[in-house]
Amino acid sequence: MSSVLVVGGGISGLQAAAGLARAGVGVILVEREERPGGNLKSLGTTFGGGRPAAELIQQRMRAITASATVNILTGTEVVSLGGVYPRLQASLKTPEGTREVECRSIILATGFTPFNPAAMKHYAFGKHPDVITAVELADKLKGDRLRRNSNGEEPDALVFIQCIGSRELRTHTYCSAFCCMYAVHCALQVKERLPRCRVEVLYMDIRTPFCAELEYETARRKGIGFIRSKPAAVRAKRENGRLIVQYEDTLDGALRFMETDMAVLSVGAEPPRDAAAMAESLGIATEESGFFACEPAPVFTRAKGVFVAGAAGGPKDIRACLAEGTAAAAQAAIICKE
């Protein structure tokens, strides 16, 4: 019998598993996809220092694979969870078949799903190929050259639109917390690659707390434009296929039409898709937002032996995910020694 089941092989789950490996605790780490890494897989470098996301994943993977106590199951889905401490249960669907697991502790590290802006027709998402999500931009920035989807050319102008699927009664009311920081980080990267490209950020409030404020300051110094507005519409310009962003600059009250090549939707975080079902089967609560409820925060839940780490408990930056991964590992290790 393994002592701890870690659900999710994103950065939080990897951090938790690596911590448990160091403590010599037996772990099964379940990851739905073929490769671990979760949302970090789509990122090049990360904000707040610019460390490569791949490096963050690899460091933890090295610790895990070097350990004899961690068993990673990729391509594996959790079919059901249940039981109570000290006999928590899980039914797993592995590529080899169904597998029943019993454990003393479960760490829910299911992460978040990036918001899908398909319903935002007024931003021409899905209609114009140069309107993309920040996830797609991050993926483009991993490559050598940043090009427009429409014609394969480098953009002369690019705009970020903030708070897509965040801070809206229409979609999700909470602030996803990391979008401002990744947008500033990506804006700087675009500027570095293409110094002549005009880069602008349409924001409502820039939220770059603590050291991230320095990156925001750098961005302003390097000529990235910050305009306080949530645009009303993005549409194609018929004559040249570029984009027109229609917005009110709320600081001077003027209606403006910005011509640009690419519009990047800074999408926020959505709860993991099966959070509600998982929570119910384990007897823990979810927040109104749909994320797992930590009681008391961080990492603890109503059910003994069940912990939550990272963005599964609400949107977080990588640093907070790492802290929670470690915290959950420590708590699970204590549980296993009881």
Add this chain to the structure above:
Amino acid sequence: MDLRPELHAYYGTENLHECYQCGTCTGGCPVNRCLPEFNVRAIVKRIMDGEIDLADPALWYCTTCYNCYERCPQKVKPLYLVQAATNIAYAKGLAPESIKDMNRMLLKCGRNSEITSAAKNQRQAFGLPPLKENVSEDYKRIAALTGFSKGL
């Protein structure tokens, strides 16, 4: 003027405090494109601050196209706030003279414009009866009961 105490009767669901002044409303407003003095976001702000000028003729420029209503991320219903402001302004007799003139005409003949001789001739050519020059007593009673005449 501070409309907030009176707002509920006109505006219904109180979402006013949800506005974070993002400008989505004004950015998509067809009136603002031609008449920048009509700025929905600024009107909402002034109502939130309790400083709306009810005599401002720009309050009456809204075409009720519902763009702001549809797009507002916070479901503030800016259009309904503008309507609430015009309703309260009207009740206090603060509507612009042009609006009042139109409504006086309505009270007089049931139409918002004069019956032109061209219209009279056309009706005659079509074999239609002439339009009534005066409105019924019922109409006047309704206008009095709803406060329609009071705002003039």
